[in-house]
Amino acid sequence: MTSIFNSAHYLSEHAESLAVEIVEGVLYTMKIDIPEREKEQAITMYIELMKSLGKSLLDGDQERVPESLIEWSKKNAEGQVSSGGNISEIVVRYPTTRDILTDLLTRISIELGLSLEENAFLIKRINAILDISLNETVFAFERLSDKFKDEAKREMAELSAPLVPIKEGIAVLPLIGEIDSYRATFILENVVPKTVELQLRYLIADFSGILNLDIEIARYLHQIGNMLRLLGIDVVVTGLRPELAQTVVNSGIDMTFFKTFANVKHALERIQ
Template sequence: MNLVFNVSNHLIDNAESLAEEIVDGVLNRLKLEIPLWEKEQALEMYIDFINFLGDSLFVDEEKVPESLIEWSKNNAARQVSPKGKISEIMVRYPPTREIITDIMTKISLNFGLSLEDFAFILKRINNMLDISLNETVFAFERLSDNYKKKTQRELAELSAPIVLIKKGVAVLPLIGIIDSYRANHIMKKVVPKVAELQINYVIADFSGILIIDTDIMRHLHQIGQMLNLLGIQTLTTGLRPELAKTVVNSGIEMSEITTFANVKQALDSIHQY
């Protein structure tokens, strides 16, 4: 145990230089270039990591430093973007394990540690790295879900904006891929807004829709019926042949829908009333 005590003191006394060896080693092996602030954060974390490891060699309970958990979560947060990949963080763990193992092997040999004590220290190190990896993945998944939901809300708002073109007349350009979430957004957000604006005619323009299925077509038809019940006449434009086929396949009666080739034709028909 005295030898383990000596190793513990060595880790704590040399935490800064050992942290530099770990960080520089990982960057060199992966040929990575990272911003100075990110490298400084990694150095601070590994200094805490090594100090914590040194102190933990005399504690039965396996824990990890809070700085490691926070660092892991921050790494995940930086990857939550349209082009972010959690793999960019995960690939750093294997070389990190190898470098720390090499460092501890040299230290253990220098201090004459038994195989049992060496295995004990490696187990502590691997446990800390495993928890860090898990926290990184869990944080990434959680933040990604939140990011996707936020993006979904923003896209829903952009995919069905109400455009007031004159008093009592508005265009509802349907854009992109309309799914159940966006159809629900139109029903809960757009329909009440149309009623508030005291609009008499809504021109639902389908020319910007990429994909739509029969279930979503039924939802949109129900939205049109809701508007009609509110005294708002709905005119449909931009139904391409493939969209018209979807309408037919959905079982919606085409005679109930007032359709025009484009928005201009719909506007011209309104002027005739």
Template structure:
């Protein structure tokens, strides 16, 4: 154990120079061209990691990683997401990082006279920390990607079903793009309450901007129309092209119960 104390002391006393050696070694092996600020950030984090690593060698716990290292891993994931880059660009850096650490720590072990078994324990410990860092990075990346997709879906859903007032008591609900379950549900949860809060007598649901629709979504939209009617709002459908009308028929919705017009202009003229 005394040799581990010597190893820990060495790591703490030479943390910055060792961190620089790790970063420069990885950059050289991978032929990376990274900005100075990113290099300095990596060095600072590895100084913290090495300090913590040195202390962990003389403690009982083997599975603790410094919070700063975890936070750094998550920040790396956030930068990849914000820049539109892939998580693989970070993941590929871990193998050469392991190699560099293995070489450096083995060299120190030899200098201090540690046994092969003690050196193996040291290498295992640093690999555990790197594994946790990689896991945290990937998990954070996937979570941020999912959040970004959710936000994009919300934005697209809002754009695909805007509420456009045209006259007192009349709004047009143009349905735009590809209508799927998410967008239909968005209309149910956000657009209908918005219309309910307005003094609306007539809603013109215009399908002329719809690219595609399936039977299930057609039924969903029919339910939305029924909701509006139950609220005392007159619903008119326009722009229902033949292929869309066929899907409506296939969904077993009775077209005779739907007031339809070829264009919004015709629908507006029909409202007295």
């Protein structure tokens, strides 16, 4: 085991030069260029990785994984999500990194006189660490992607269904784009309570900006309208184009309880 301890000291003492060699090797082999700051961060991470690997060999702790590697993996995933990149752009670097680390550890093993078994042990250990890094990167990317999508959907729902007070007791709800179950639920959970807070007497639901409307969503919006009526708020519908009106008719929805007008201007004139 003396040779393993020698390799551990070697990795710790030469961590900086080895880290530079690894990063430069990956970039050169893959013909990629990254910002200098990102390159420095990668070198810093690999310095920590080499030192941690050396220490784990000295301590006999085969479960040790540097926290800096986990954080670096997560930051790589975060950068891809925020820039709209694909996870494959990161994953594709791992095979090359494995090859370079395998060659590096084999060279060190030869220089220090390690046996084939000891060299295999080092390679197995570094591959286990890389697997953890890869898993953390993918898992973080998936979590952040889901979070990003949810936030984007919520922002779109807020922008596409804003409640606009125009006079005391009167507000307009301009429906814009495509209405799906998520946005219909958003209206129910966010817009309806606001109508009560504003003490509205009339809510003008303007459909002129709607791209399409299926029967299921039409029924859902009708239920929301009935709920508002029970709260003492008169719902006025405007902007129903012929194709949207046809969807409402086909759904069997009873619209007799709702006043309908061609546009918001006509609705306001009649309300006043």
